[in-house]
Amino acid sequence: MIRYIIKRLLWLIPIIFCVAFIIFALLDLAPGTILDTISTENLTPEEYQRLVEEYDLDKPMVYRYAKYMWNLLHGDLGRGEATGLDVWREYISRFPATLKLSFAGLIIGVALAIPLGIIAAKNAGTWIDNLVTGFSMIGISMPSFCLGLILIICFSYKINLFPAGGFDSGFKSMVLPAVASGLLMAGTTARQTRSSMLEVMRADYLRTARAKGVPEKRVIRKHALGNALIPIITSIGNTLAIMLAGSAVVESVFSWPGVGRLTVQAVNSRDATLTCGCVILTCIVFVVLLLIVDLLYALVDPRIKAQYTAKKPKRRKEA
Amino acid sequence: MKKVIATALCAVLLLCLFSACGGKESSNTPTPTAGTSPEVLEDKTTVVGAEKQEGAKYQETITIICDNTQMAVLDPASPQGGGQGSLMNFNCIHDTLVENDNGTLVPCLALKWDVEDSQHYTFYLRDDVYFHNGEKFTADDVAFTIEHAKAAKGGQAFNRLSVVESVEVIDDTTIRITLNRPNNDFLYYLYSPVCSILNREACEKDPEKGPWIGTGAWIVEKFVSNEYSELRVNENYWGEVPVTKKLRFIKVAEEATRYMMLMNGEVDVAFGCSPADFDSIRNNPNFNLFTYVITNCGFVGFNMTDPLMQDINFRKAVACLLNRSDIIKGTRYGYGALPTSGAFWGYTTPYKNEDLPLQEYDVELAKEYLKKSKYNGETVELCAWIPEFKTICQILQAELMNIGVKAEVFETDQAGFMAHCKFDDNKSMIICTSGGWTGYPSASVPFYTKGSTSNYASYVNPEIIELLNTAVSTKDEAERERCYKEVQRLSYEDCVYIPVMYIQHGVGAAKNVGGVILTEENTHDLSHVFKIIS
Numbered sequence: 016m017i018r019y020i021i022k023r024l025l026w027l028i029p030i031i032f033c034v035a036f037i038i039f040a041l042l043d044l045a046p047g048t049i050l051d052t053i054s055t056e057n058l059t060p061e062e063y064q065r066l067v068e069e070y071d072l073d074k075p076m077v078y079r080y081a082k083y084m085w086n087l088l089h090g091d092l093g094r095g096e097a098t099g100l101d102v103w104r105e106y107i108s109r110f111p112a113t114l115k116l117s118f119a120g121l122i123i124g125v126a127l128a129i130p131l132g133i134i135a136a137k138n139a140g141t142w143i144d145n146l147v148t149g150f151s152m153i154g155i156s157m158p159s160f161c162l163g164l165i166l167i168i169c170f171s172y173k174i175n176l177f178p179a180g181g182f183d184s185g186f187k188s189m190v191l192p193a194v195a196s197g198l199l200m201a202g203t204t205a206r207q208t209r210s211s212m213l214e215v216m217r218a219d220y221l222r223t224a225r226a227k228g229v230p231e232k233r234v235i236r237k238h239a240l241g242n243a244l245i246p247i248i249t250s251i252g253n254t255l256a257i258m259l260a261g262s263a264v265v266e267s268v269f270s271w272p273g274v275g276r277l278t279v280q281a282v283n284s285r286d287a288t289l290t291c292g293c294v295i296l297t298c299i300v301f302v303v304l305l306l307i308v309d310l311l312y313a314l315v316d317p318r319i320k321a322q323y324t325a326k327k328p329k330r331r332k333e334a
Numbered sequence: 335m336k337k338v339i340a341t342a343l344c345a346v347l348l349l350c351l352f353s354a355c356g357g358k359e360s361s362n363t364p365t366p367t368a369g370t371s372p373e374v375l376e377d378k379t380t381v382v383g384a385e386k387q388e389g390a391k392y393q394e395t396i397t398i399i400c401d402n403t404q405m406a407v408l409d410p411a412s413p414q415g416g417g418q419g420s421l422m423n424f425n426c427i428h429d430t431l432v433e434n435d436n437g438t439l440v441p442c443l444a445l446k447w448d449v450e451d452s453q454h455y456t457f458y459l460r461d462d463v464y465f466h467n468g469e470k471f472t473a474d475d476v477a478f479t480i481e482h483a484k485a486a487k488g489g490q491a492f493n494r495l496s497v498v499e500s501v502e503v504i505d506d507t508t509i510r511i512t513l514n515r516p517n518n519d520f521l522y523y524l525y526s527p528v529c530s531i532l533n534r535e536a537c538e539k540d541p542e543k544g545p546w547i548g549t550g551a552w553i554v555e556k557f558v559s560n561e562y563s564e565l566r567v568n569e570n571y572w573g574e575v576p577v578t579k580k581l582r583f584i585k586v587a588e589e590a591t592r593y594m595m596l597m598n599g600e601v602d603v604a605f606g607c608s609p610a611d612f613d614s615i616r617n618n619p620n621f622n623l624f625t626y627v628i629t630n631c632g633f634v635g636f637n638m639t640d641p642l643m644q645d646i647n648f649r650k651a652v653a654c655l656l657n658r659s660d661i662i663k664g665t666r667y668g669y670g671a672l673p674t675s676g677a678f679w680g681y682t683t684p685y686k687n688e689d690l691p692l693q694e695y696d697v698e699l700a701k702e703y704l705k706k707s708k709y710n711g712e713t714v715e716l717c718a719w720i721p722e723f724k725t726i727c728q729i730l731q732a733e734l735m736n737i738g739v740k741a742e743v744f745e746t747d748q749a750g751f752m753a754h755c756k757f758d759d760n761k762s763m764i765i766c767t768s769g770g771w772t773g774y775p776s777a778s779v780p781f782y783t784k785g786s787t788s789n790y791a792s793y794v795n796p797e798i799i800e801l802l803n804t805a806v807s808t809k810d811e812a813e814r815e816r817c818y819k820e821v822q823r824l825s826y827e828d829c830v831y832i833p834v835m836y837i838q839h840g841v842g843a844a845k846n847v848g849g850v851i852l853t854e855e856n857t858h859d860l861s862h863v864f865k866i867i868s
Contacts, residue, residue, distance in 0.1 A: 047749030051756070051787075053413035053488030060785065062487055097414050098406045098559055100542065108558060145339075164590060172594045179594040180586055267587040272561035276587070280406075280560050284414075285749045 016313070023306045027299060034298050035087070036080055038291045042282075043076040049096045049285045070096060083291060092296075095281070095289035102292035106274060110296075112182065113273035116265070117258040119193035124200030125251060131201070132208020132247075133235060139213055147205060154202020163195040163268035180270035192269040196262055200254040207250040211243035218242070244315045252308030259304060260297045380436075382624040382841075383848035384866055386577070393602070393865040395580040396847070398422070399592050401606025405585050406559050409545035410530045411479075411486040418605065418856055419585055421527045423563055425859040426581060428530030428548035431457055431476065432521060434853070437773065439521055443471065443531055443549065452516035452809060459507045463572045465533040466553045473509035477501045478534035480511070494523035516807035518814065522774040527857050551576050551861045560585055576849075577864045596621065596842045602865050603850060604842045605858070609669040615842040625840040626852045627671045629680035629771040632723065634730070634832045635791045637755070637762045642709060649829040650693075651703035652764065655733040657695040662835050664729060665722040671836040677822040678831035679778070680771030682854055685818035690826045692833075701737050713740040715763040719751035723766040726834065730766070757785050760792040768837065772855050775818050776806050781831065782821070793830045 049070055050063075058066070064073075071079050086093055092102040135147035170191060171179040177191050178184045215221070216239055224234050263275030274293060281289035313320040405419030406412075410428065414420075431444040444457040463471035480498050483491035499514040513520060523529060530548060537544035546554040551573065552565035562584040567576050584601070586592045589608040596604040596615070607615065616623040634656065636643040643649065662670035671681065676690040714734060716727035727743045734741040744762075746754060755762045770788060771777045780788035782798045798821050805817035825831060841858075843850060846866040851859035 045750070046746065047751075047753035050488070051749045051752035058487055058492075058785075063785075066487055099412070100407070100559055105559060109561075164588075167591060167594055171598060175598055178600050179598055180588075180591045181584060181595070181600065183582075184600075268591060270561075270584065270586040270588075270591060272558055276560070283747055283749065284406075 016310075020306065020310070023302070023309070027302050030298055030302065031087075031295050032084065034294055035084060035291050038294050039076050039080040039083070039287060042285060042287045042290060045285065047285055048072055049287070052097060052284050079287065083288065087295070092292040093288040095286050097281075097284040097286040097289070102289050103296075105277060105289070106293055106296050109272055109274045109277050112271060113259060113266075113275065115189060116192055116196060116262075116271055116273060117255060119189050120196030120200060120258055121251070121255050123193055123197030124204060124254070127197070127201040128204035129208050129240075129247070131205045133212055133240065135205070135209040136212035136216060137235070139209075144209075147209065151202045151205045151209075154198045154200075154205070156202075157198075158264075159195055159199060159262060160264045160268050162198060163192070163265055166191045166195055167268070180268075182271055192265050192271050195265050195269070196258050200251065200258070203254055204247060204250050208243070208247050211246045212239060215239045215243045241315070245312055248308055248311055248315065252305060252311075256301045256304045259300050380626070381849065381851050383622065383843055383850050384846050384864075385848060386864065387866060390866045391868040392577040393867050394578065395582065396578050396603065396860075396863050396865055397582045397584065397601040398860055398863070399586050399595060399601050399604040399606065400583055402585065402587055404560065405563070405583065407545075408554065408557055408563070409486075410528045410532070411483040411489050411491040411545070413486065413488040413490075413492075415528060416490045418858070419563075419583055421857045422860055423554075423565075423583060424527035424530050424548075425550075425857065426552040426565055426861040427546065427550045427554060428527065428532070429463075429550050430527065430529055430531065431459075431524045434522075434525040434773070439525065442525075443476075447521070449521070452518050452520070452807065453513050455511045455513075455520065456504075457509050457511070459509065460572065461507050463549050464570065465536065465549055466547045466568060467533065467536050469533050469535055469547075470506075471531065471533075471549050472506040473503045474506075475531055475534055476509050477503050478537065479529070479532045482532060482537060483529070489528065490526070491528040494526060494529055497523075516809075517776070518806060518808070519774040519776040522772075526772075526855075552581060555580075574862065576862050581860070581863070593842070596844075599844070602844045602847050603860070603863065605839075607840060607842050609667040609838075609840065611842075612667070612669060612840045615840070620845050622843050622845060622847070623840050624843065624850070624852060625669065625838050626854065627681050627836045627838045628856050629683055629773060629777075629854045630768045630837065630856075631673070631678060631680060631771055632670075632726075632768045632834045632837060633678060633766075634726075634834055635765040635767070636830060637760045637765065638791050638793045638830060639760050640763050642707075642712065642714070643763055645708045646829055647703045647707035648709055651700045651707060651709075651737070651739075652730070652734070653693045653829055653832045654696045654700035654703065655730060655737070656693070656832065656834055657729075657733075658835055661726055661729055665725045666835070666837065669838040669840065671838060673833040673835070676826050676833070678769075678781070678825055678833050679822055680773070681836040683771055683773060683775055683777065685775050685815050687819040687822040687826075689819075690823060697733075697737065700733075704737055704739065709739060711740065713742055715742055715744050716766060717744045717746070717751065717754055717762045717764065718766040719746050719748050720768060722837070723768065726766045727764075730764070752787060755790040755792075757787070757789050757792050760790075762790070765790045766834075769831075775814075776802070778802065778818070778821065779806070782825070791830045793828070795824060795828065798824050 050066060050072065067073050094101055131147045135144045138144050167179045170176045177187050182188045221234055221238055224238050263279045266273040266276045278290065278293040281293055400419030400422060403419065404414055404417030406414040408423055409415055410424050429443050431442060432439045433442040443460055443463060445460055446458050448456040459473055465471060480495050480501055483495040486492055497513045497517055497520065498511055500512045502510040504510060532545055533547045536547035551568050551571040553568050554563065555566050556564040562582060565581040567579050569575060586595065592604050593607050593611045595601045612623055615621050636649050638644060658672050662668060673692055675688045676692045677687040679686045716731055718724045718727045724745050731741040731743050755765055767790065769781060779802050780786040782793060782795065782802060783789055784794050801817040801821045805814045808814055844865060849862040849864045
């Protein structure tokens with residue numbers, strides 16, 4: 016198991032190299048540079064050239080990338096070119112906000128999705144199933160900015176139950192953004208739960224359990240859900256990873272000071288250092304989260320745990 | 335049963351499709367009003383809102399929403415320190431040498447000043463001012479501020495203070511500044527919040543947080559870049575101590591969210607609301623709406639390095655297609671001011687040439703100019719990055735296509751726009767944007783200077799440069815006026831920058847909020863904002 020974890024974490028290295036290269040390449044292709052966001056009215060040509068040299072804009076993209084990676088290998092994420100602020104500190108100061116929002120969204124999403132998925136599976140083909148499917152489709156297809164604004168209009172503007180934005184009203188500030196994020200998760204996870212449960216519910220061992228007189232609730236909860244959990248956990252893990260990456264749209268609509276907004280601001284100011292730093296740190300979070308999801312499989316499914324802990328058969332030495 | 339449900343759903347879908355086509359305008363859609371709102375503030379700086387009352391109780395914390403421009407850093411010299419949020423913070427945290435009181439310069443940290451031939455300035459400073467870290471304010475801090483600004487290339491402070499050639503600290507309360515050449519507007523540069531005075535010791539000790547230390551009425555408690563700042567009152571402020579105890583500036587990206595936060599009472603003052611919401615704020619008895627026209631001139635410009643745009647007949651044809659009233663109604667719901675003349679100039683910037691007639695909307699005249707031009711069927715590109723100006727591009731595109739000119743709109747963000755219209759490598763054709771004007775006339779210089787980022791037209795006219803150099807340095811007032819007006823006339827005749835409108839912004843505030851100082855340059859001062867609660 017340890018070896019598996021280490022192997023997965025080591026994959027981070029090539030991922031970071033590739034991601035950083037892609038970011039530098041994309042920013043290089045995008046029109047404008049960091050110098051286009053500042054005013055150069057009174058700069059002499061020599062001063063302008065000095066600025067160009069300071070930001071290495073006269074050098075090829077590969078040089079800037081190599082310089083960045085060299086610093087990164089020494090643990091230095093650098094300072095934002097636009098703001099001069101430390102990238103690590105900027106990211107970390109915002110990460111707790113994104114974490115809170117993501118986990119709140121996770122709780123709402125899971126609390127809605129799994130029961131709905133089970134109900135839909137149990138009542139497959141009925142109007143209840145159609146209703147749940149419709150709800151899932153709305154959750155998946157409605158853009159989060161649209162949903163966010165609808166929630167603000169209904170629950171904040173019309174009935175003044177929750178604040179429209181910001182973060183300083185404590186728990187109340189988190190409700191609407193969490194619902195906006197959570198509904199997306201609820202939609203995808205409900206569909207996944209329904210299809211996994213439908214597959215499992217046809218299994219012979221459930222028929223055996225019912226024949227033995229096990230109460231239906233226990234059949235669903237212990238026997239069916241347990242076996243259907245693997246794809247559900249995958250779906251939840253993927254969506255949570257996306258949420259932790261920072262939903263820039265939800266954060267912008269609700270003025271939530273998270274990492275998504277920071278990344279968008281970095282891109283808009285063509286700040287390669289800050290953009291790269293944010294994306295790399297987000298990648299790390301993504302990979303770690305997916306690793307946790309993989310390890311959870313072992314908890315949920317003893318067969319997978321057995322694979323991790325199985326000793327390799329010894330090779331017989333030929334006489 | 336399934337067929338019945340499916341049929342019913344299809345019928346509902348068709349009904350929705352038909353109902354979306356045509357029909358009357360919703361009663362909730364704000365009706366664009368024509369022309370400038372009657373409440374527009376004509377003064378350069380105006381205090382708006384409630385008046386302070388004897389024995390009144392004031393709210394301890396005031397929350398203010400800034401618009402969506404940068405609030406990236408709290409260093410006035412930083413190139414990223416030019417957004418409205420940053421400027422409002424600087425006004426609270428810092429002081430400048432002089433202040434602008436409705437166009438008149440009044441003392442602030444400088445008690446008085448002597449000016450010799452517009453090139454040598456001697457300031458006599460206050461002796462009773464301390465920074466937030468306890469350090470006494472001295473002339474050396476002024477010298478440091480200038481050094482710091484000159485080192486931060488590309489910032490607005492650099493643009494203003496790069497004209498300083500040398501600084502001589504005579505004693506703790508006297509400083510002599512020598513410019514590289516005479517400049518009549520130098521004192522006006524100094525009232526800008528980007529020229530706020532910093533403490534040398536604090537900045538040298540901590541380059542990141544040192545600039546947060548000022549002499550102003552507010553002390554920074556917390557700051558998260560581009561999100562929010564929290565300030566607490568400086569009880570030892572050398573001037574009038576504000577009655578409010580805490581200020582919070584928050585940056586809210588969505589216009590709709592800003593409006594709803596104001597309506598909910600989550601914030602007390604909201605800048606950057608959409609003009610579609612202005613009437614709703616004004617008509618609500620619990621709120622006030624204050625509108626102001628900023629000096630910036632929204633304009634259409636032409637890339638003078640493009641072969642087609644070099645043809646004056648084509649430029650004049652485009653000039654005849656600007657239906658300004660409709661543009662203001664369509665983009666600002668009527669909240670905009672029409673230019674009073676054809677001069678490309680700031681709204682209230684001195685020496686505006688009112689003798690230049692504004693080209694009226696005339697499609698037939700546009701067609702005549704087009705016939706005389708070299709246009710031979712190529713597609714013309716209209717470029718913009720500001721939302722209102724993207725809409726102006728679309729309106730102009732329709733007008734151009736109406737007279738037989740193929741046109742496409744190129745929308746981009748700010749960095750992309752600046753790269754597209756770079757002086758030395760200008761790829762644009764027709765540009766729609768807003769120019770950065772201020773209350774002093776030398777703000778026109780960047781639009782005509784070779785290599786300047788504001789010279790979107792890549793336009794170089796040696797005669798204009800000569801006139802501007804004379805105007806900036808001459809002591810003869812009549813000569814200054816003549817030069818500036820001549821610049822406007824030459825630019826008008828070349829038809830390079832065509833004024834379209836002056837944007838009228840609005841700020842919503844709760845009914846009992848007062849002490850808000852609005853300025854035409856968008857450098858509003860909320861250092862003495864208050865809200866009466868009883």
